[in-house]
Amino acid sequence: MVPQLDLHMWRWGVSFLRNCTPDRFHENAVRLQRLSRYSQRMLTVVRESTSIRFDHSARGILSVFRTPQAYEAAAGHAEALRREGVSKEVLDARECLRREPALEDAATPIAGGIYSPLDECGDAHVFTRELAKYCARVGVRFHYNERAVSIDTNGDTVTGVKTDGGTRKADAIVVAMGSESPLFTRRLGVSLPVYPVKGYSVTLPVEGRNNAPSMGIADEERKVVIARLGGKLRAAGTAELVGYDRRIDERRARSVLMPLLELFRTVATPERPLSGRVYAP
Numbered sequence: 001m002v003p004q005l006d007l008h009m010w011r012w013g014v015s016f017l018r019n020c021t022p023d024r025f026h027e028n029a030v031r032l033q034r035l036s037r038y039s040q041r042m043l044t045v046v047r048e049s050t051s052i053r054f055d056h057s058a059r060g061i062l063s064v065f066r067t068p069q070a071y072e073a074a075a076g077h078a079e080a081l082r083r084e085g086v087s088k089e090v091l092d093a094r095e096c097l098r099r100e101p102a103l104e105d106a107a108t109p110i111a112g113g114i115y116s117p118l119d120e121c122g123d124a125h126v127f128t129r130e131l132a133k134y135c136a137r138v139g140v141r142f143h144y145n146e147r148a149v150s151i152d153t154n155g156d157t158v159t160g161v162k163t164d165g166g167t168r169k170a171d172a173i174v175v176a177m178g179s180e181s182p183l184f185t186r187r188l189g190v191s192l193p194v195y196p197v198k199g200y201s202v203t204l205p206v207e208g209r210n211n212a213p214s215m216g217i218a219d220e221e222r223k224v225v226i227a228r229l230g231g232k233l234r235a236a237g238t239a240e241l242v243g244y245d246r247r248i249d250e251r252r253a254r255s256v257l258m259p260l261l262e263l264f265r266t267v268a269t270p271e272r273p274l275s276g277r278v279y280a281p
Helices: 007-018 022-050 068-083 093-099 101-105 124-137 178-188 250-263
Strands: 061-065 089-092 112-116 148-154 157-163 166-169 198-205 216-219 224-229 232-240 277-279
Touching: 022 068, 022 124, 061 068, 061 093, 068 089, 068 112, 089 093, 093 101, 093 112, 148 178, 198 250, 216 250, 224 250, 232 250
Parallel strands: 061 216
Antiparallel strands: 061 112, 089 112, 148 157, 157 166, 198 232, 198 277, 216 224, 224 232
């Protein structure tokens, strides 16, 4: 975190800290599981009705823990979620290796893991791009390279969106601008409890590497998630509070890459060195 003279950041931070108690953590975890299950059902409907291909896999995600203390705490939390109807399986180290044999080459020992069988992986960028193509085929019009400036209203009624390319009349508007949504809605007097948190991802080609993982892995103690996306392996993580700064910090990128190489150290060898891309959305 880089301290900034940003009142909105400090308000968001205080609200975040209020939700860091054990009771609120459990309550919010249950809510997030319900939301994720709904999102998953809707995604399944879209996927099956459009036949969009985006390196999707439904093998579940295995969360691994490096220390017995972290593993035991996670096992207790998983048991509490199971009582709420959330599907979780507590696995010892041997069972983790059976589920994902690529972990056998890990440079750091695995104390145990929590398996979420209903979780899925996919390339969100590819999905979004293909969904836009499908929507265009069925009549949706996209106005690319236009910047939304403001929302036009008549009293309490929304009438359209003003862009740098003109005014688009509308009966209803969906604000889906991610962390920039509050900057847009503040002009209407609507305050959203959203603030940007920068994350990094590293994508490596692993086509033909038999020792690459075949399922999603979450390194809970390093806060990095690793997903197999067809012939690619993507690791994502970190949470950097730097406002709307989009510059890439190489140190942050390495903090995502190194846990991947600790768990799957044979993904790169002197004969087959690393190559890939780094993103900071």
